[in-house]
Amino acid sequence: MRxxxxxxxxxxxxxxxxxxxxxxxxxxxxxxxxxxxxxRFAAKILNEIRRSDLFVFFASPASLNPKSYALAELALALxxxxxxxxPILGWVLLPGVDLGAVPPELAARQAVRIEGDPVASxxxxxxxxxxxxxxxxxxxxxxxxxxxxxxxxxxxxxxxKLHLCVPSTHPQVDNADTHPDLVTxxxxxxxxxxxxxxxxx
Numbered sequence: 001m002r003x004x005x006x007x008x009x010x011x012x013x014x015x016x017x018x019x020x021x022x023x024x025x026x027x028x029x030x031x032x033x034x035x036x037x038x039x040r041f042a043a044k045i046l047n048e049i050r051r052s053d054l055f056v057f058f059a060s061p062a063s064l065n066p067k068s069y070a071l072a073e074l075a076l077a078l079x080x081x082x083x084x085x086x087p088i089l090g091w092v093l094l095p096g097v098d099l100g101a102v103p104p105e106l107a108a109r110q111a112v113r114i115e116g117d118p119v120a121s122x123x124x125x126x127x128x129x130x131x132x133x134x135x136x137x138x139x140x141x142x143x144x145x146x147x148x149x150x151x152x153x154x155x156x157x158x159x160x161k162l163h164l165c166v167p168s169t170h171p172q173v174d175n176a177d178t179h180p181d182l183v184t185x186x187x188x189x190x191x192x193x194x195x196x197x198x199x200x201x
Contacts, residue, residue: 001054002029004049004052004054004056005030006057007060007070008060008062009062015030015058017119026130045076049076049077049087050080050086050087053087054129054133055077055089056090056092057092057106059102059106089106090129091106092122094114094118095114
């Protein structure tokens with residue numbers, strides 16, 4: 001699954017460790033690692049958001065600052081989700097956050113809350129979400145594949161029935177094998193056929 005991490009640079013240490021834990025099974029986009037100096041920053045960010053299956057906003061006092069670029073990324077993700085239905089948005093509630101400062105679009109969704117070790121807790125909960133998303137995707141694919149196979153089988157069945165119903169176009173040829181009462185006169189240059197006649201002595 002493709003995951004986009006949206007966060008403030010003030011939370012680099014935590015975010016990078018979580019990303020490292022997830023990277024063995026998922027493609028995690030972290031701008032500090034993925035962006036090159038000559039990249040068109042805004043265009044690449046938008047492209048990565050659109051390609052993502054899951055967008056994760058790390059809510060902290062720094063990322064919720066009105067001047068934070070993380071909020072601009074969140075706005076792009078919300079627009080994309082509204083337009084095409086993806087990516088799915090999730091958020092992680094970090095310590096020190098005033099819940100009143102959380103955008104309502106996020107506040108209405110279930111947050112990943114830290115229990116015990118922050119890195120392990122966030123990693124485990126995001127893995128659970130991603131595994132559920134992956135299972136849902138596989139089930140959708142299987143359902144589509146089943147529908148396609150059923151359609152193909154039905155088409156083949158109809159074609160087979162039509163083939164059986166089509167009359168033969170080959171002409172019937174009368175000959176001595178099929179009509180034993182027809183006898184060809186031996187030696188006849190024209191191959192005359194007489195019914196019930198014996199060959200001349």
